[in-house]
Amino acid sequence: MTGTLAAPATVPLSATVAALLDVTVSGTGRAAFPDWAGLALRDNPRRAHLVVSRVLGKHVPAAPSDVLGAGAAVGDAVAAVLGQAGPAGLVIGYCETATGLGHAAAQRLGAAYLHTTRRVHPGVPVAARFEEEHSHAVAHALQPAGEVSLAGAGPLVLVDDELTSGRTALNTIAELHARFPRPRYVVAALLDARTPELRAAFEARAAALGVRVDVACVVAASLTLPGDVLARAAVARAALPPPAAPPTGLPGAVVEHAGLWPREVPTTARHGLTPADTERLAAAADDVAARLVPALAGSGSVLVLGTEELMYAPAVLGDRLATRLPGTPVRLQSTTRSPVHAADDPGYAVRRTVAFPAPDDLSRPALVHNLTDPAAPPVPGTAWADLRADDVVVVADAPAAACAAMVAALRPFAARAVHLVPVPVTDPRRGTP
Secondary structure (H helix, E strand, C coil): CCCCCCCCCCCCCCHHHHHHHCCEEECCCCCCHHHHEEEEEECCCCCCEEEEECCCCCCCCECHHHHHHHHHHHHHHHHHHHHHHCCCCEEEECCCCCHHHHHHHHHHHCCCEEECECCCCCCCCCCEEEECCCCCCCEEEECCCCCCCCCCCCCEEEEEEEECCCHHHHHHHHHHHHHCCCCEEEEEEEEECCCHHHHHHHHHHHHHHCCEEEEEEEEECEEECCCCHHHHHHHHHHHCCCCCCCCCCCCCEEEECCCCCCCCCCCCCCCCECHHHHHHHHHHHHHHHHHHHHHHCCCCCEEEEEECCECHHHHHHHHHHHHHCCCCCEEEEEEECCCECCCCCCCCCCCCEEEEEECCEEEEEEEEECCCCCCCCCCCCCHHHCCCCCEEEEEECCCHHHHHHHHHHHHHHCCCEEEEEECCCCECCCCEC
């Protein structure tokens, strides 16, 4: 795995939104930005737009190797910033979008890993809470347990997919430094999108905290928005075409693969994982991939779908499937809470959204963006959106019965079958599910 970003040869996915909102992109990353990201509109009154990454495996399907490579690239950027001050003492990723990205970065750095969560375990103390001010779901919690602790001497690394202003990261540092002080912090991201004014404000607040805070990024590109951007976004949403039409073909079959994941091996870093734990997770994912291969034999294409915060294990599973199914395209994506506006436009980054009850909480919706109708003819210039799936492999840390609505919603997008792989939720109080 190399620490590089893929650059797919497809149309820019930022053209439509950039024109509608009058967004300008400047800085050292201007040439690279269209290669790895696009823009979509949010259905969120706090923010107008969303950066949609081609290599994150969240809103747009991506090769698992590209997703893991993006995390490795973040890890390399952190290592370059730390220099002789390394190694990192702990890496923290932000849910839900950066849980897999942060884990891959931690793996690259050989560090312990913990991600924030909105899925709070009732039996584990909450070590810290804070809010992501601009998010559609603002509350975050940190619940380390076992061998992973927020206390320590080495540099603490905070990983997110995008650094827009840096307020969330600095809020986190202020909360943690008051209780678990460390001498140095690194804020790391795929994209540093701060304007010069926001960079100055970040540096001023970091100085006020009285601790060293460095920034590490893979791409630096300032996105400048007009002052009336929220009003423009409302007009833009009305001007865009509707989402892509639902599939009309026969839905795929359903195959449940129960008991594949070993119950003693953790599946997420919601309560923290050591480097040895991450190695065990990777070995389990490889074994699951080997056991899935017979069911996927003959498939023309496979989509591995993680579920919200559960991103890294599906990424490793997808990467191992790609190795074990030579010649078969394997792509990775994840469900999300993010309410993105969908529109069937070639220069727009989210063409379709499918909603269903979230498996871990049936009272709220979960979403998956950009699924492709297996029977629809390809649209010229939009290869990224035409990654049809014969088989969809869903990895969910929820009981199979709770996944029924999700599986039913996915069946029209699988030409052959939806394969449900339920994995256990580890109870950190016992160390086993």
